[in-house]
Amino acid sequence: MAPRAGQPGFQGLLLVAAALSQPAAPCPFQCYCFGGPKLQLRCASGAELRQPPRDVPPDARNLTIVGANLTVLRAAAFAGGDGDGDQAAGVRLPLLSALRLTHNHIEVVEDGAFDGLPSLAALDLSHNPLRALGGGAFRGLPALRSLQLNHALVRGGPALLAALDAALAPLSELRLLGLAGNALSRLPPAALRLARLEQLDVRLNALAGLGPDELRALERDGGLPGPRLLLADNPLRCGCAARPLLAWLLNATERVPDARRLRCAAPRALLDRSLLDLDEARLRCADSGAGARGEEAEAAGPELEASYVFFGLVLALIGLIFLMVLYLNRRGIQRWMRNLREACRDQMEGYHYRYEQDADPRRAPAPAAPAGSRATSPGSGL
Template sequence: MAGRRPAGAGALRLLRARGRALSLLRWLGMLLLQPLLQAGQGCPEHCSCFSTPEFVQCSDVPLQEPPPDLPRGVRNLSIAGGNLTVLSRAAFAGNGSRPLGNLSLLLLARDNIQTIAERAFQGLPSLEELDLSLNPLRALAAGAFRGCPRLRTLKLNQALLLLGEEPLAGALRNLSLRRLELAGNELRELPGAALPDGLEELDLRNNSLQGLSPEELARLDSAPLGRLQLYLDANPLRCDCALRPLLDWMRNASWRVPDAHSLRCAAPREVSGTEVLHLRLEQLGCGAGRELRPEEAGEQEELETASYVFFGIVLALIGVIFLMVLYLNRRGIKRWLNNLREACRDQMEGYHYRYEQDTDPRRASASPSSGL
């Protein structure tokens, strides 16, 4: 019995090793065959399907509409270089017949999208990021993004050149975006009405902004946009006195403009290429000979008042220090005054004694007799 125990233990270890090997082979087989099975079961034609996470990519394919046979478990969908032109209602969910409940990322760059209809993205309840860049948008319905309660990032870079601010503001009104990208749209002013409340990042790079007015800056400082970060690189900033509100705003809260150190002046010629944060007040041309605007005059009065207050505080501080010195040296000062008084008294007594000697009549009468 004692000799059989090692043999039984060895057989048990061998069986366990075979079981682990079979489990490993089974797992590797499933891992390798899963993409093939998925491609054979639900991958659209002319598209590529990947797994972990589920990703469908359709690049440079002349699609006239979104693929109708998208797998239900897709999480990331990229369609680039197509000719979708019009996105109708529930365009990616087959009018509600095949909702894509797991889709969180949708990339639709360079798809010649010109019209986005009402509830075009309905049936995508998990959509968090949508990229519509490089599309010549001409019409955008007010409820185009309804049905996407989790949408947090929207990219519209070079997509608004043919679309006004009013349609954009209507489409973004009820969204809870955290990041909005509007780069390369030739914007000349801040799209204030189009900014949804609670927005945290706004990309306005490569536009036509020459600066921001005090009213626009006040809109950014309001409570709904108090945490907003603004990206302004590659804008033709005009560095004259009109830029001073923006410059003060950036210097007072540098975190509001993360790319502030890369901003350069485009005009006038004297400061072209100069880093905006390194500008001095005299370089902006805000001299005394120029008539100040009402808001600038008020700001100057506030600065002057603050200077007077600071000067008064300094004088008061000097006075307090002087009084403290006098108080701490009161004994020495008293001793010095007593010594001075004694010295003066001695001097006056000396003068008084000499005066009495000079006016004595006996000394005056003795003078002639002494001469004889």
């Protein structure tokens, strides 16, 4: 379609209609697309959006908004209200089954933001810098089966994760939950309590492992299969604490489709080793304290070895320098040794001369007179 006159740089907005079972065509960046049940193509005028569009027909089944500046999704934003009391400003979409809102700079999702969408089965909020999520944000979505929040929860911190737990609680029909790329250090407890959840995507997070409580929560009562878990690209710590996870993986490998991609990030002795290739002997520990000490010793082993090698190299360098100094000063050392030898010879000759002088009998002192004898003078005649 040709650009409209008077709007330089305007790009036509392709509106694609597709059923939920058929993937919709990608929507151009900074556009929004929608379609009805008969796969009709439409075009709609529009500049950069700052609120949900109001010209979507009520029979639309799919709506994609990409590259807008929605920032805040207020209550009933898609169901006839904009949160400011103007109930005629929005559009009610009772048949909408798929809503994609990626890359829209959404920071806040208020309680009831998706109220009035009773048929919505798939919601994608990925790649938005969420920092606040209402505990009742998804309360009006009784039919929601797929929720994607990939790369959307990094900025929120613990408060946002707590709000996520509250927001997930009412989604009893949820089957797919995407939480990849969110720096999560633990699995959301509410996600583990969803009875119908079939797949949980937690790739590219900060999970060091899964604890016994989380592993028990992944199992369903009555022998029912638990959800599949996508766990790759997490910094797993393959120490003593990894034994429960390894045992669970060996018994339920089919539950983790990317199990072969799980790699150890610590300790250094096991860096980049496949978790499934480890044996129990490498992870054995008597108790928690001993296990912690064992992990520290195992991690410190390569460092100590490197320190010893470095120390040996330093000593070898010092020895080499010492030998080089001796070689460069060999003439001075020889002169010093010669002078020392001559000084020692002179000293020994002095001792020898004094010994010879003391041994001459003519130079010996006269013997002393016996006790009680009387000394006589030479002229006494006696």
